[in-house]
Amino acid sequence: MHITKDLVAASTTPLVLGILAEGESYGYAILKQVGELSGGRLEWTDGLLYPLLHRLERLGHVDAVWRTPEGGRRRKYYRITDQGRAELVEHHHQWAAVTDALQRVWDRAQSVGQPVAPVRPAPAG
Amino acid sequence: MDEDRTAIGHDDVEAQIAEWLAYLHRRRELSSADSEELEDHLRNRIAELTEAGLAPGEAFLVAVKRVGSLDALTHEFAREHSERLWKQLVLSGGGEEPHAGRTDLLAALGWALAAAVAVKVPAAFGWSLQDDPAFYARNAGLFALLPLLGYFARRRRASHATMAVLAALGVVGIVAANAYPLTDDAPVTLLTSLHLPIALWLTVGIAYVGGDWRSGSRRMDFIRFTGEWFIYYVLIALGGGVLAALTLGTFDAIGLRAEDFVGSWLLPCGAVGAVVVAAWLVEAKQGVIENMAPVLTQVFTPLFVLALLGFVGGVLWTRSTVDVERDVLILFDLVLVVVVGLLLYGISAREPAAAPGWFDRLQLLLVVAALLTDAVVLVAVGHRIGQFGFSANRTAALGENLVLLGNLAWSAWLLLGFVRTRARFAAVERWQTGYLVVYAAWAWAVVLVFPPVFGFS
Numbered sequence: 360m361h362i363t364k365d366l367v368a369a370s371t372t373p374l375v376l377g378i379l380a381e382g383e384s385y386g387y388a389i390l391k392q393v394g395e396l397s398g399g400r401l402e403w404t405d406g407l408l409y410p411l412l413h414r415l416e417r418l419g420h421v422d423a424v425w426r427t428p429e430g431g432r433r434r435k436y437y438r439i440t441d442q443g444r445a446e447l448v449e450h451h452h453q454w455a456a457v458t459d460a461l462q463r464v465w466d467r468a469q470s471v472g473q474p475v476a477p478v479r480p481a482p483a484g
Numbered sequence: 485m486d487e488d489r490t491a492i493g494h495d496d497v498e499a500q501i502a503e504w505l506a507y508l509h510r511r512r513e514l515s516s517a518d519s520e521e522l523e524d525h526l527r528n529r530i531a532e533l534t535e536a537g538l539a540p541g542e543a544f545l546v547a548v549k550r551v552g553s554l555d556a557l558t559h560e561f562a563r564e565h566s567e568r569l570w571k572q573l574v575l576s577g578g579g580e581e582p583h584a585g586r587t588d589l590l591a592a593l594g595w596a597l598a599a600a601v602a603v604k605v606p607a608a609f610g611w612s613l614q615d616d617p618a619f620y621a622r623n624a625g626l627f628a629l630l631p632l633l634g635y636f637a638r639r640r641r642a643s644h645a646t647m648a649v650l651a652a653l654g655v656v657g658i659v660a661a662n663a664y665p666l667t668d669d670a671p672v673t674l675l676t677s678l679h680l681p682i683a684l685w686l687t688v689g690i691a692y693v694g695g696d697w698r699s700g701s702r703r704m705d706f707i708r709f710t711g712e713w714f715i716y717y718v719l720i721a722l723g724g725g726v727l728a729a730l731t732l733g734t735f736d737a738i739g740l741r742a743e744d745f746v747g748s749w750l751l752p753c754g755a756v757g758a759v760v761v762a763a764w765l766v767e768a769k770q771g772v773i774e775n776m777a778p779v780l781t782q783v784f785t786p787l788f789v790l791a792l793l794g795f796v797g798g799v800l801w802t803r804s805t806v807d808v809e810r811d812v813l814i815l816f817d818l819v820l821v822v823v824v825g826l827l828l829y830g831i832s833a834r835e836p837a838a839a840p841g842w843f844d845r846l847q848l849l850l851v852v853a854a855l856l857t858d859a860v861v862l863v864a865v866g867h868r869i870g871q872f873g874f875s876a877n878r879t880a881a882l883g884e885n886l887v888l889l890g891n892l893a894w895s896a897w898l899l900l901g902f903v904r905t906r907a908r909f910a911a912v913e914r915w916q917t918g919y920l921v922v923y924a925a926w927a928w929a930v931v932l933v934f935p936p937v938f939g940f941s
Binding site for chain 1: 517518520521522524525527528529550551552554556557560561563564565
């Protein structure tokens with residue numbers, strides 16, 4: 360299944376913030392988690408995650424530190440800030456409103472018998 | 485949970501990664517930290533893919549493809565870091581060698597501070613700026629340029645022989661400004677205040693090139709430095725003017741009079757300190773920012789050509805003679821100085837091997853127009869010079885005119901040869917860099933020989 364560019368773009372910030380809310384992480388691991396959460400259906404252009412992370416850093420939603428794991432390469436780790444958590448809550452409210460409204464649309468369409476499958480909404484991650 | 489299987493072990497993939505990184509490094513939008521982050525990502529992806537059974541070469545290709553088009557990526561980075569598209573000169577001295585940059589900045593600030601202290605020392609012995617302005621006028625070049633001389637001599641690690649020559653010239657400058665019994669309002673006093681800075685500036689040139697003053701290309705470097713330094717100094721002076729005006733205004737608003745502080749501390753100390761600071765800025769930004777003087781040259785050369793041709797045309801059209809006032813020669817000396825400057829900075833930015841182009845023809849036209857203009861003036865002055873007599877000022881003005889005229893006449897000849905592809909451009913360049921010696925000789929002659937010849941009062 361293909362998810363349109365606009366939807367991907369709209370969901371990146373809450374996804375990244377949500378993943379970082381569970382603990383600090385780095386670019387590649389974040390991408391892996393996005394893949395797992397969406398069951399592989401949410402495909403990002405890998406590189407574009409990094410400008411996004413830098414933007415969140417500039418806005419103060421995340422902090423970044425360079426750390427060198429033992430015997431490994433230097434790597435940039437990102438950690439959510441309090442401001443980032445507040446932003447995540449805000450995103451959550453907005454998305455809840457959107458999905459609520461959409462859910463009603465799907466329900467109504469179902470009741471007039473129009474095929475707007477899937478019958479079951481997409482499995483939550 | 486960190487999978488650090490980053491070692492791929494295949495040399496060809498390593499080579500491909502290195503190539504990819506080199507490509508990233510060429511993008512100004514990406515800092516080296518960004519490429520490091522992307523490299524880490526790429527290696528993780530390759531490790532995962534090879535683990536899943538792909539050959540390393542294939543894994544590299546897939547990983548690169550998944551990173552996405554570099555154009556799109558750099559576009560996003562540029563949106564996020566637009567400041568990187570502007571080459572920044574930060575006062576920490578730039579990113580490559582922050583430590584060396586800082587040492588250098590401290591050295592420059594040290595010399596600037598020394599200059600600021602030196603300019604206040606005479607006041608401690610009773611020669612204040614208000615009481616004895618002529619003393620400061622005669623010595624302005626020394627106050628401003630001796631610290632710069634020291635800065636470059638140290639920075640270039642000049643040899644002992646060079647140091648000795650520089651010290652000797654500095655002492656000669658001090659003697660010339662102070663040993664002659666010059667009265668304050670004598671014409672030669674003014675000449676000394678104007679020519680000693682020129683003589684000392686060319687001495688700074690010896691320090692700038694680290695003693696290698698015979699080399700034409702090093703001299704050209706010093707010419708480039710001079711143009712950039714001048715622009716930076718003017719900019720700093722503008723900023724200093726704003727600072728002084730605001731200081732006066734704000735203190736006045738709370739009933740404190742800051743005139744004395746601004747007049748006898750801020751302006752003199754700032755003026756001499758800025759000489760070294762501007763030089764340091766030029767040094768620090770040399771490789772970072774495009775030279776400005778050649779850009780201004782390109783803008784103003786056509787305009788000056790029009791102005792000079794207009795002047796010559798006006799003389800022919802109205803058949804009017806130049807109104808030979810006493811100072812007319814000085815005005816036209818300045819015209820020639822500007823023309824030589826335009827010529828010089830046009831040359832300084834030119835690729836010597838390039839074929840003659842429209843700008844070379846324009847420069848030839850500029851020089852010819854300047855020669856015509858000066859000929860008109862010299863003819864007019866020639867009729868009257870006997871009547872006025874050879875005072876110190878007039879002799880100096882005439883001498884300067886001839887020095888510049890000589891330069892331009894031969895430049896015109898060389899440029900003509902070049903435009904007609906009979907001569908190489910290097911000849912024009914060599915002529916200009918060689919001529920610096922003439923300027924130095926003339927400036928020192930005015931400083932050293934004019935006072936005894938024309939009298940001290």
